Amino acid sequence: MTTCLKCGTDTDRELCNKCDTTETIRIELEPHLEPSIAAELADKLADLLKEQE
Numbered sequence: 001m002t003t004c005l006k007c008g009t010d011t012d013r014e015l016c017n018k019c020d021t022t023e024t025i026r027i028e029l030e031p032h033l034e035p036s037i038a039a040e041l042a043d044k045l046a047d048l049l050k051e052q053e
Contacts, residue, residue, distance in 0.1 A: 022046040 004011045006019040015023065026042035033041065 018046055018050060021049060 001010050001012055002014065003009070004016040004019055005014050006023070007016060009016045009018075011017075013020070022042045022045075025045050026038050029038035029041055032038075
């Protein structure tokens with residue numbers, strides 16, 4: 001086990017599943033939105049996807 005580099009959650013990877021999802025979504029959104037809005041929206045979308053699982 002290690003600690004997620006982004007959120008500090010105990011995980012077996014450098015980025016936990018939530019942060020990895022958030023990063024991927026944020027990278028896709030940034031060309032279309034301001035970086036702060038893209039990051040906030042990515043967090044919300046990742047939370048919604050996690051709830052569906």
